[in-house]
Amino acid sequence: MSTLDLIGVSKSFGRTEVLKTIDISLASGEFLVLLGASGCGKSTIMNIIAGLLSPTSGEIRIDGKRINEVHPKNRDIAMVFQSYALYPNLTVERNIGFGLEMRGVPKTERQAAVLKVARILKIDGMLGRKPAELSGGQRQRVAIGRALVREPKIFLFDEPLSNLDAKLRMEMRAELKRLHRLLGTTVVYVTHDQIEAMTLATRIAVMRDGRIDQIGTPEEIYDRPATAFVAEFVGAPPMNMINAILDANGLRLEESGQRVALTIGADAPREVILGLRPEDLHLADASEEHAIAATVDFAEPTGPTLIVFARHGGNPLVASLPPHLQIAPDSQIRLTFSRKNMHIFDRASGNRIQT
Amino acid sequence: MERQNLGFTIFLYVCAALLALMILAPFAWLFIMSISSTNDLVSKPLRWWPVETDWSRYRILTDFTPNSHGAALMSALGNSIKIAAIATVAALMVSVPAGWAVSRTPAVGWSLWLVIGTYMLPPVALAVPLYMGLAGLGMLNTKIGLAIVYLTVLAPFTTWLLKSGFDPIPRDLEKAAAIDGARLDQMLRIIILPLAAPVIGTAALFAYLLAWDEFFYALLFTSDYRAKTVTVAIADLAGGRVADYGLIATAGVIAALPPVIFGLVMQRMLISGLTTGGVKG
Numbered sequence: 001m002s003t004l005d006l007i008g009v010s011k012s013f014g015r016t017e018v019l020k021t022i023d024i025s026l027a028s029g030e031f032l033v034l035l036g037a038s039g040c041g042k043s044t045i046m047n048i049i050a051g052l053l054s055p056t057s058g059e060i061r062i063d064g065k066r067i068n069e070v071h072p073k074n075r076d077i078a079m080v081f082q083s084y085a086l087y088p089n090l091t092v093e094r095n096i097g098f099g100l101e102m103r104g105v106p107k108t109e110r111q112a113a114v115l116k117v118a119r120i121l122k123i124d125g126m127l128g129r130k131p132a133e134l135s136g137g138q139r140q141r142v143a144i145g146r147a148l149v150r151e152p153k154i155f156l157f158d159e160p161l162s163n164l165d166a167k168l169r170m171e172m173r174a175e176l177k178r179l180h181r182l183l184g185t186t187v188v189y190v191t192h193d194q195i196e197a198m199t200l201a202t203r204i205a206v207m208r209d210g211r212i213d214q215i216g217t218p219e220e221i222y223d224r225p226a227t228a229f230v231a232e233f234v235g236a237p238p239m240n241m242i243n244a245i246l247d248a249n250g251l252r253l254e255e256s257g258q259r260v261a262l263t264i265g266a267d268a269p270r271e272v273i274l275g276l277r278p279e280d281l282h283l284a285d286a287s288e289e290h291a292i293a294a295t296v297d298f299a300e301p302t303g304p305t306l307i308v309f310a311r312h313g314g315n316p317l318v319a320s321l322p323p324h325l326q327i328a329p330d331s332q333i334r335l336t337f338s339r340k341n342m343h344i345f346d347r348a349s350g351n352r353i354q355t
Numbered sequence: 356m357e358r359q360n361l362g363f364t365i366f367l368y369v370c371a372a373l374l375a376l377m378i379l380a381p382f383a384w385l386f387i388m389s390i391s392s393t394n395d396l397v398s399k400p401l402r403w404w405p406v407e408t409d410w411s412r413y414r415i416l417t418d419f420t421p422n423s424h425g426a427a428l429m430s431a432l433g434n435s436i437k438i439a440a441i442a443t444v445a446a447l448m449v450s451v452p453a454g455w456a457v458s459r460t461p462a463v464g465w466s467l468w469l470v471i472g473t474y475m476l477p478p479v480a481l482a483v484p485l486y487m488g489l490a491g492l493g494m495l496n497t498k499i500g501l502a503i504v505y506l507t508v509l510a511p512f513t514t515w516l517l518k519s520g521f522d523p524i525p526r527d528l529e530k531a532a533a534i535d536g537a538r539l540d541q542m543l544r545i546i547i548l549p550l551a552a553p554v555i556g557t558a559a560l561f562a563y564l565l566a567w568d569e570f571f572y573a574l575l576f577t578s579d580y581r582a583k584t585v586t587v588a589i590a591d592l593a594g595g596r597v598a599d600y601g602l603i604a605t606a607g608v609i610a611a612l613p614p615v616i617f618g619l620v621m622q623r624m625l626i627s628g629l630t631t632g633g634v635k636g
């Protein structure tokens with residue numbers, strides 16, 4: 001149970017600036033998920049928190065105490081590496097128990113702890129093997145076990161479930177959630193999986209090019225994305241981005257000239273982006289005025305929904321519609337949406353415009 | 356590829372056979388010489404196999420009577436084993452930490468190249484300063500003195516070899532060990548050195564063989580049974596009134612045995628492929 005603060009942390013490798021003033025402040029027991037495209041600096045943040053890299057500037061605090069100068073082994077942090085980093089010459093049992101072994105935990109106690117974690121992770125039958133004799137998913141679970149077996153102040157998970165099959169991933173996700181509730185340890189977690197992010201996080205930080213675009217609860221991130229980047233990055237299929245002009249009377253869609261009346265307006269016409277989530281689009285009745293016309297390219301039934309890929313002029317438009325609808329390619333459809341589900345961003349800066 | 360082209364397979368085997376022949380033929384001839392009578396060795400045309408095998412020289416050279424050929428060779432053999440062992444152990448003690456440090460700190464890699472650059476100097480150029488240095492320390496004609504000279508030759512080579520051995524060991528393992536609370540010595544002892552064992556074994560083997568085979572410095576810096584090595588002792592056999600080629604060949608065969616035994620022992624360490632499986636990809 002510890003608080004974690006990153007204050008103005010930046011990191012450069014030579015002349016390339018990988019992190020630019022990162023500010024994160026976590027209360028004790030928070031579960032922070034870092035989201036962001038490959039190469040945006042997520043692992044670098046993890047390494048800085050763990051003490052494996054020192055920041056170029058800025059401060060890291062655990063429980064309010066500056067730890068920049070503290071050696072990784074004294075930070076009391078457990079980490080799951082993106083690369084697993086299992087010790088190839090040691091058995092699974094010794095790999096998992098290594099942290100306890102180094103901290104002088106007696107053997108019998110260690111074995112019991114290792115077995116307990118191995119059972120949770122369903123690798124208790126493989127304790128005698130070497131990492132080379134395991135599948136990718138099994139190795140990943142050993143790496144998770146090595147972190148879970150300890151009771152650290154902070155857990156760092158760098159894409160811990162990336163190599164598991166869908167079913168196992170869901171089970172492990174639930175398990176991590178349960179453990180987090182039970183232990184209440186502060187967690188920083190990197191993932192590319194939207195569902196993991198939405199279900200596990202108490203807060204999500206969406207990163208772009210070494211900066212945090214937005215940090216907030218999953219609901220805030222999903223319902224009120226602060227930038228067009230966050231809006232497009234979170235959610236699957238991604239949010240539709242439609243070019244429009246905001247003027248005194250509301251929105252005018254650039255492709256069709258269609259108008260959407262709004263209570264807010266701009267004195268001078270302003271180039272904006274209208275963001276609409278595919279799941280917020282519905283088929284419109286013929287009488288509905290408030291709708292966008294589109295030409296269907298094709299439709300993909302995914303089971304619970306029918307994903308329709310269409311075009312509004314040159315603008316691609318994706319809609320998640322109820323299954324069993326009959327929608328033929330090249331047919332014309334009209335899609336409606338409620339005003340409260342509109343997201344409007346400034347086109348130049350990408351920042352959200354309050355509606 | 357499911358099936359290899361037959362011609363290619365034959366080509367591979369021919370190459371392997373040629374290589375084996377090139378390596379083994381001189382040794383085979385050495386052995387044949389060592390069991391041929393002097394007459395067979397000087398007869399023309401040359402006999403490829405002696406009329407009658409003659410093992411007497413092995414008896415002569417393993418004879419410990421003072422001042423005999425045998426005693427000289429045996430004491431030289433002992434010196435060589437000790438000197439090569441000291442030089443090898445010392446070289447590893449220097450180059451394991453050095454190789455690891457250079458591998459983990461690419462910024463200082465140039466220093467290793469500088470040291471390896473000294474190999475460009477011919478040994479003759481170094482002989483005089485080394486001689487004067489050893490004389491100044493009173494270490495001429497001592498095993499330790501020669502071992503120290505060998506250390507200067509071996510350490511750059513083994514450091515370079517070990518550096519390339521440490522390079523493929525992922526640094527994430529060291530990071531993970533640090534987070535797990537391992538001290539530097541624990542991390543090296545439990546994780547890194549076992550993973551580098553095959554390369555360390557290779558380095559030890561090559562260092563030992565280099566030290567064993569060295570002739571030039573040994574000839575210059577040793578003068579009698581106290582430090583003379585086997586390479587010099589064999590040369591002494593050739594320096595007598597009449598060179599007995601059979602005797603020299605026999606000494607050669609005997610001199611080849613310790614490194615071969617050492618090599619067979621080390622072979623168990625040289626099993627590679629231990630580093631796989633730790634990291635993704």
Ligand SMILES: Nc1ncnc2c1ncn2[C@@H]1O[C@H](COP(=O)(O)OP(=O)(O)OP(=O)(O)O)[C@@H](O)[C@H]1O
Binds near residue numbers: 038041044
């Ligand atoms: N040692 C280094 N030297 C120079 N550049 C580095 C170094 N380590 C990372 N980088 C750069 O820093 C950036 C961020 O890397 P990082 O590993 O943090 O990305 P990431 O967000 O974890 O990506 P991924 O999702 O692919 O794991 C990348 O552009 C990478 O090329």
Ligand SMILES: [Mg+2]
Binds near residue numbers: 044
């Ligand atoms: Mg990463």
